[in-house]
Amino acid sequence: MNVQTASRNGLSALLLLGAISLGAQEYQPKFSLVGKARGVYFADQFAMADDSTTMPRANSGHVMADLGMRLVPNAQTEVLAMVRVRNDYGGFWGSGVTFDLRQLQVKGLIQERVRYTLGDVDYALTPFTFHRPGPLMAGILPTTMAHLQGSIAGYDAFTTGYNTWRQQGGTVEFRTGFKRGPQYADQSVFAFRQRAGFGGQATESWAFGGSSKWKWNNFLKSSVSPIYTGVNVVSIRDIAGSSNATDLYGNTVVTSNGQIPLNRNLSFSFEAGGSQTQWISGDRDADYMLHAKLGYFKGKLDKGISVHTLTYTEVGPDFYSPTAQTTPNIGGIAPAAFTRIGNQKSIRKWTYLDLFRESNLYRYRWTTSLGSDNNTYLIMDPKGQATPNRRTLEGTSTADLWKGGRLVASAAWAQEIRGQGTPKLTQFSRVDVAVHQRLNVAQGAKFHVRYRDQRAWRSNVGDDVPDTRYSLPWLIFGGEVALTKDQSFTLHAEYLQLAHSGFAYDIIRNAENQVIDIQGGNRSHLERIPSLALKYTASENSDLTLGWLSSAVKTLDHQYSIQTLYVLYAISF
Amino acid sequence: MQFRSKYLVAGLGLAFFIAGCERDLTPDGPSLSDLYGTFKVKTALESSRAQVDFSAGQSVYFTAETSIATDFVLEIKGRTSGAVKRITGKSRTLDVSNALWQGETSQFPTFQTEVCDVQLTFPGYSDTLTTEVTVTGKRVVEATILDDFEGGISPSWTKFIQSGANMQFNIQTAPPLAEGSKYFRLGGTVGWDWLIGMYEMPKANMNGGAGFQLSNDAEKVFFNGVFRQMAGLDNAIILLQLREDDNGDGTYSEGSEDLWAVEIRPESAWELMSFKYSDLVTLVNGAVSAAIGNGLHEPEKLHRLSILFLANPSSGYAQCDADMLAFTENAPLAL
Structure with missing residues (x-):
């Protein structure tokens, strides 16, 4: 859209780039250094009854710096080249040193109106289109464990708090203003590439799309917040001729979303849309999704709040989006630490401890199929909010009910839309209760406890067909005590217990998301992670943690523990 | 208020319209009853014709039905030649799609014009079903x-x-x-x-x-x-x-x-x-x-x-x- 076209359409539009242009006016040094550095050392001890072959000790550590050279050659252009230098402890004389490129990006403004970014881009749309699902337990991990995950594996795997995806390609963004009707509209378009490879076996794939977000004066009630509406599009396309493949994969998702404040306390938000998928066999699938949320907010942040939401989500069994098909972790990969255990030298499956430390367990590229379900940690929505074949009703409440205390509770029920191997539908539930409390002991303390219960059930399928009875109880609690007045020294004690047990069916899919097998069996898994840590916070951007944590794992096949003493220093600049 | 109601009704109408769209709700994947149910023979083994002349382009198929999808071995053995044709698969039903015989051989020699014994077994189960078919004309080789x-x-x-x-x-x-x-x-x-x-x-x-x-x-x-x-x-x-x-x-x-x-x-x-x-x-x-x-x-x-x-x-x-x-x-x- 340009000015002339908009005017002809009676929209009296003009292009603005308020915030962007304003930013460009500020003083920008020609050269600056940004990035992150960390030093980490782990001393692991493995223990397993009757295991006489696994070496029980494994130590590892490195110091690493991501040096981002930010060059501003003129007011409209910025170049960022971030180089990673890493040295594994013990690798003297350069033998353990690696150099890598962490990020290369060019940003610029065209006539102070259109912003473009080329190179490595962190980008996200909505949870049903192009969005990187957060790591398992995002937002509910205890503090030091979250810090460990966020500073090591999560950081290396480019996870951010905004569900962005690190992609390579380009984006263009601009704002359109209007004299009447909507206040303005923010437009964003992107094109990202995944290259071909494997000697012509992997096809080059591109993701195209974007969003248009419109801000409106609230015509329902003029005194409350404005209305936002939007359209989101993502399309993944295999490129013909870039590999030996003659049949090509294609997936397009289009949704519209909006947020409509109904009055000062009540707001309604929604997202609805559809997807179309073209598989390499020539088969096609199409389906729709619907997500509606009613939210109630009362109070002030400094005097206590009360937030309640009610959400209904329906994602069709054939609704496929890159978001759902790209779960954050790779189920089948083995961890690098203590890869083989026991006298039988069986491959150890990764557990939550490994997710703290190993970035190779995280997925980077988008994938074109759902893969098989892994019920180790999730069963209700194993592919995130956009998990296909679910209708879900969820209520949440957050309330500051007493002094220094907050209660967070949620309850969700979900059901399959299309049965898996039977017309009987599996039911799911999730109940989550958490209490956060501030205490006036020592120099200040905080305490939190959370219990999450996830279940799946299905019965009366037929003669001799076992019922699904599966539960995943999680228990999390932790405390933090400040040792000094300035809160720079804090002591943390935390506990994480993840379990699942019962009879469940694993859904095995082929590359076109067709269910090719259903494997039922008894499951049992218990993972306990107690943790103690002393943390020194030197500034908002740097801290040093000395900690101990243990991971005790009990499955149907194995029972072992890994204890870890660690030192972690992290700084952002 | 009328203004608000209009949008709310429109929104709800759209939601119901989308939710009311027809979907294919045929269950995904293999039937759980097939995978985990009890095995029973529901229909005996039969051949689609008693006599078959392969030289005239005829073929014969066999039918049977069990309560669950299971591995099966269908073996056709020539009484005179000793030739054997073996068809294997996994299914709840045998029909023209998975139990068709066009006169070919799995275990030499080739079939002659002869009476053949047909036996259907299910690995893991003791049930054995039998029938017979007569070959009146040998298969013509297209080569x-x-x-x-x-x-x-x-x-x-x-x-x-x-x-x-x-x-x-x-x-x-x-x-x-x-x-x-x-x-x-x-x-x-x-x-x-x-x-x-x-x-x-x-x-x-x-x-x-x-x-x-x-x-x-x-x-x-x-x-x-x-x-x-x-x-x-x-x-x-x-x-x-x-x-x-x-x-x-x-x-x-x-x-x-x-x-x-x-x-x-x-x-x-x-x-x-x-x-x-x-x-x-x-x-x-x-x-x-x-x-x-x-x-x-x-x-x-x-x-x-x-x-x-x-x-x-x-x-x-x-x-x-x-x-x-x-x-x-x-x-x-x-x-």
Whole structure:
């Protein structure tokens, strides 16, 4: 859209780039250094009854710096080249040193109106289109464990708090203003590439799309917040001729979303849309999704709040989006630490401890199929909010009910839309209760406890067909005590217990998301992670943690523990 | 208020419209009842016809039904020939899609005109279902047959046989048979050379000089043969060579035109072997090497087919039997 076209359409539009242009006016040094550095050392001890072959000790550590050279050659252009230098402890004389490129990006403004970014881009749309699902337990991990995950594996795997995806390609963004009707509209378009490879076996794939977000004066009630509406599009396309493949994969998702404040306390938000998928066999699938949320907010942040939401989500069994098909972790990969255990030298499956430390367990590229379900940690929505074949009703409440205390509770029920191997539908539930409390002991303390219960059930399928009875109880609690007045020294004690047990069916899919097998069996898994840590916070951007944590794992096949003493220093600049 | 209601009604209407769209709710994947239910035979084994004349293009299929999808083995055995056709699969029902018999054989010899016993078993379960069917006409082979040895060895072959000991290049009729009632034996001891004997079929001797008349699509052309080796021996090698006239001058030029080959080391039981033309390679002293000519698999340019019977000269007597040497198009030979 340009000015002339908009005017002809009676929209009296003009292009603005308020915030962007304003930013460009500020003083920008020609050269600056940004990035992150960390030093980490782990001393692991493995223990397993009757295991006489696994070496029980494994130590590892490195110091690493991501040096981002930010060059501003003129007011409209910025170049960022971030180089990673890493040295594994013990690798003297350069033998353990690696150099890598962490990020290369060019940003610029065209006539102070259109912003473009080329190179490595962190980008996200909505949870049903192009969005990187957060790591398992995002937002509910205890503090030091979250810090460990966020500073090591999560950081290396480019996870951010905004569900962005690190992609390579380009984006263009601009704002359109209007004299009447909507206040303005923010437009964003992107094109990202995944290259071909494997000697012509992997096809080059591109993701195209974007969003248009419109801000409106609230015509329902003029005194409350404005209305936002939007359209989101993502399309993944295999490129013909870039590999030996003659049949090509294609997936397009289009949704519209909006947020409509109904009055000062009540707001309604929604997202609805559809997807179309073209598989390499020539088969096609199409389906729709619907997500509606009613939210109630009362109070002030400094005097206590009360937030309640009610959400209904329906994602069709054939609704496929890159978001759902790209779960954050790779189920089948083995961890690098203590890869083989026991006298039988069986491959150890990764557990939550490994997710703290190993970035190779995280997925980077988008994938074109759902893969098989892994019920180790999730069963209700194993592919995130956009998990296909679910209708879900969820209520949440957050309330500051007493002094220094907050209660967070949620309850969700979900059901399959299309049965898996039977017309009987599996039911799911999730109940989550958490209490956060501030205490006036020592120099200040905080305490939190959370219990999450996830279940799946299905019965009366037929003669001799076992019922699904599966539960995943999680228990999390932790405390933090400040040792000094300035809160720079804090002591943390935390506990994480993840379990699942019962009879469940694993859904095995082929590359076109067709269910090719259903494997039922008894499951049992218990993972306990107690943790103690002393943390020194030197500034908002740097801290040093000395900690101990243990991971005790009990499955149907194995029972072992890994204890870890660690030192972690992290700084952002 | 009317203004608000309009939008709310419109929004709800859209939501109900979307939610009301029709979906395919046929359950995904294999039935859980099939995977985990109780096994029972629901319908007995039956054949779609009591008599079948394969020579007239007829076929026969078998039907049965069980309570769950399970592995099955359907075995058809000729009472006179002893030929066996085996069909395996996993299903709840047997029908024309998974239990069709067009007269072919799994275990040689081939079927004659005879009564056949049919048996259906389910691995892991004791139930056995039976029926019978009578073959009134044998299957017609759709192939470019080089030789089936039923009328002796074809005069179209040119041969070279070493003057070794106990040389056996002759027609045999002793059972067990493969296809028909005769097959060809290659055997002998040559202490000074790997080559014991060689048979060649030049283009000029095929179809009255018209050549092999094969498709130009190497992906669709198959060379087929039924082979076995004398029990207790493992030294015999049948080397199949196909020479192409790349430049179309009517002759094969050694060292400049393509020579495709495959080594066959038969087992002691008759086995039908099929080789896709495009899978053939160039062999030099048994090792895969670069193509000699233009490197293109061009069946329509086949100039000469050679069958070399080889054995290590120090390994003593070697013996193989061969039957039904043929080219097929689009699919391997089915006997």
